[in-house]
Amino acid sequence: MSLELKDKKRTIGFSYAWNGIKHVIRTERNFRFHLMAAILVIIAGIVFHISHVEWSLVMIVIGLVLILEMINTAIEKLIDYLKPEINPAAKIIKDISAAAVLISAITAAAIGLIIFIPKIIIIL
Numbered sequence: 001m002s003l004e005l006k007d008k009k010r011t012i013g014f015s016y017a018w019n020g021i022k023h024v025i026r027t028e029r030n031f032r033f034h035l036m037a038a039i040l041v042i043i044a045g046i047v048f049h050i051s052h053v054e055w056s057l058v059m060i061v062i063g064l065v066l067i068l069e070m071i072n073t074a075i076e077k078l079i080d081y082l083k084p085e086i087n088p089a090a091k092i093i094k095d096i097s098a099a100a101v102l103i104s105a106i107t108a109a110a111i112g113l114i115i116f117i118p119k120i121i122i123i124l
């Protein structure tokens, strides 16, 4: 495959991914909430001068929550496409997918508290 064709395919791949990101921002309230929370945590990280290791942990959990929120949305859409009617299997698939997001959010909140609470206590 020529270098030019490879570049073109890569650009098209990015544009599809960007399209997916725009879609979840526009349509998913939970995703917007997690994105806002991520922005606030990044601002807090700058304000409190967190360390490189702390930044790495913050970035990992922010990525984890946003990625799982997107996968959850994709699973919901897939189920709605394949099984739009009420169905017990559809229910449990969606419930498990939502539970994955919840666990990632709890993990992120726990890491946020571990990093920021001691810094807030020092200020107070």
Ligand SMILES: Nc1ncnc2c1ncn2[C@@H]1O[C@H](COP(=O)(O)OP(=O)(O)OP(=O)(O)O)[C@@H](O)[C@H]1O
Residues within 6 Å of the ligand: 028, 029, 076, 083, 084, 085, 086, 087, 088, 090, 091, 092, 094, 095, 098
């Ligand atoms: N086809 C279905 N059959 C049975 N239960 C369903 C079905 N679709 C959704 N549910 C139940 O409703 C819950 C909410 O599903 P829904 O697709 O509305 O997602 P949501 O959490 O409201 O996400 P969003 O707000 O992003 O649409 C599911 O977790 C599941 O328990």
